[in-house]
Amino acid sequence: MFSMELALQEEQSERAASLLRRAREAVWSGRGLTDRLLAFARQQPGRVEVCAVDGVLEDIEILSRPALSGEVALRLLPEEPQLQVRCDPGQLQNALLNLVLNARDEIRGAGRAGTITLGARAVGDDLVELSVGDDGEGMSDEVRRRAADPFFTTRRGHGGTGLGLAMVYGFVQQSGGDMRIYSVPGQGTTVRLTLPRVAGTPGLTVADSWADIPVGAGETVLLVEDEPDLLDLTRGLLQRLGYGVVTAPTAQAAWALIEAGQAYDLLLTDVFMPGGLSGLDLAERVAARDPARPVILMSGFALHPDMGAAGPRFRHLQKPCTPHVLARTLREALETR
Helix, strand or coil: CHHHHHHCCCCCCHHHHHHHHHHHHHHHHHHHHHHHHHHHCCCCCCCCEEEEHHHHHHHHHHHHHHHCCCCEEEEECCCCCCCEEEECHHHHHHHHHHHHHHHHHHHHHHCCCEEEEEEEEEECCCEEEEEEEECCCCCCHHHHHHCCCCCCCCCHHHCCCCCHHHHHHHHHHHCCCEEEEEEECCCEEEEEEEEEECCCCCCCCCCCCHHHCCCCCCCEEEEECCCHHHHHHHHHHHHHCCCEEEEECCHHHHHHHHHCCCCCCEEEEECCCCCCCCHHHHHHHHHHHCCCCCEEEEECCCCCHHHHHHHHHCEEEECCCCHHHHHHHHHHHHHCC
16 A cells, blocks of 8 residues: 555556556555454454544445445435544444445335435534435334344345344444434334544545645654565655654564664554564563653554553554554654653
């Protein structure tokens, strides 16, 4: 992804730039899928962050179109601008897509054409409500009361597992929200999710311009990464952002540099590395030697439970991250030391 970001800044044809942008989006989607799989397998906790609701709804519209046949229409209600929620964006996307597909099946079960309605609105100052409604066959009161129970399904012989709504309910509960189901037999069903609202202007996204990126002021970053290609790419990105860079291929090599008196302003290190000394071990040594030194840990497993109580002491970057997220994290760490 870093390679594509850097290549996009070079002169090239519009077609080449378009292909690079598509590849970049594919990498970002792959990260989201991996996050969801790891979270579902309980090998990695949910990635909680602030996400813009309008972007999530646009993604759902794109993702669900191929699964909807001609007799099922999808309609997005106008939502209030700049709504943001705090949750795992991948799990939110998965939950809404699950609800859309459930609504599709309800319409098909009614044996007629129908419409799925997807919308969002603010509820007071603290909540955002996202709704997925259909005009399908609806539910009886008994089915509605049991709809979120694990393994309860009315479509046992048609691919139903009874886990879809249970997982949606679990997600909103873990996110500090709630789920309500409203249904009338013969008239359809609406599922409403409420999630914590975040005030302010939506943050940077994967497609933001480099013109908005915060740059360095010549500070030196000690970069520790055991993968040679990624080390080289990250060094190039940091230099482009205005930083001096000193590199080390292992935590041991980085500590040797520090012991020898290497000057640096911030430590940016991968967490899991070979050789018996991890990035977290290195960070702990640096913190013991110089508590005010900014440290950023980066890893595909940066939020892994094995990091224990030490985790909150250091800033984290979860791979892959955009150059904007990297640049912003660097500035925050350097300016608040």
